[in-house]
Structures are given as C-alpha cells and as structure tokens.
Amino acid sequence: MPPRARFASFRSLVFSRPAALAAALLTTLIVIGCMSLNISGTGDDPSVLVQTDTLDVPAGRDLEVFYITPYASPPNLVIDDWHNDCVVTEQKENHFRVKNNNASFVRTVRWTARGQRGAVADPPAPPFSKSAPSTQSGKAVLLTPQDLPPDDPPAKILTPR
Numbered sequence: 001m002p003p004r005a006r007f008a009s010f011r012s013l014v015f016s017r018p019a020a021l022a023a024a025l026l027t028t029l030i031v032i033g034c035m036s037l038n039i040s041g042t043g044d045d046p047s048v049l050v051q052t053d054t055l056d057v058p059a060g061r062d063l064e065v066f067y068i069t070p071y072a073s074p075p076n077l078v079i080d081d082w083h084n085d086c087v088v089t090e091q092k093e094n095h096f097r098v099k100n101n102n103a104s105f106v107r108t109v110r111w112t113a114r115g116q117r118g119a120v121a122d123p124p125a126p127p128f129s130k131s132a133p134s135t136q137s138g139k140a141v142l143l144t145p146q147d148l149p150p151d152d153p154p155a156k157i158l159t160p161r
Helices: 003-014 017-034
Strands: 048-057 062-066 076-080 086-091 095-100 107-116 134-136 139-141
Touching: 048 062, 048 095, 076 086, 095 107
Parallel strands: none
Antiparallel strands: 048 107, 062 095, 076 107, 086 095, 134 139
C-alpha cells in the first residue's frame, strides 16, 4: 500500500462532518463551562452580603479597611486598580489590608466584597429599670415600691449673680 493511501483513511476520519460537529460541540461546552452563568433567577439571596467602596491608598503605604458589616468568613474580595500597584496583604472576616507598592503616587482603589453575612450579635441587655420586673434564676420577680432605691433629691440650680 502506498504511503498516501495509508493516510487517506485517517484524513477522511479526522476531517469528516461528524468530527467537526463533535469539535464544535466540545468547544461550546468548554466556553459555557468557563462562564459564570446565573440561570436560576435574579441572584437576590438575602444571606449574601455585597459591600463596595472606593479608597485612596497613600504612596508606599498600606491601609487597613474595616467592613461596615462583618462576614461569616473572609469574603470574595475584588480590587479594581487599573495601575496594578495595589495588592491585598491580609484579609479577615471584618477587615482587609491593602498596600500601594508605588512609592510615588497615591492610588485610588475600588473594592467589592461578596460573601455570607456574619451572625448578628445579640443586642446588649437594657439597663435596670425601676418599672420592669427583674429576673433571678429564670423566674420573674415583682418589685414593690419598698424594694426600689429612694429617688435622688432634685439638684439645685445655681444662677449667676
């Protein structure tokens, strides 16, 4: 069999219509797989917190930025610095640190943090109130007027002479 005849069947298999269709389908799947598609809806999940701000980072310095609302874990932080001089050096649930590696110019950075909302701490207990019953060992105790401390006498108002 001449050498050209051996490769003729291979060429007809590789450059056939079914092979081209399979290659096009595989390329389409790869492109769609690399895209971030949100097919399920609008993406308005109340547990996802998105915070965005702009800041000026001094030349050659680092700046610590605290989130207004903390996250449950370190969020997905994206900084937009078109000079590529600023880098994130530390990231926590409640803050991050960004450093400007340019020693000459102040850089403006726009940042966006996206992540799970942190647990809200319980509000502090209200101070002792004379009218509200106090609790001891889980039982409500009703206070009588004799149990309350005496009221302070009114303060004297001094007038200038």
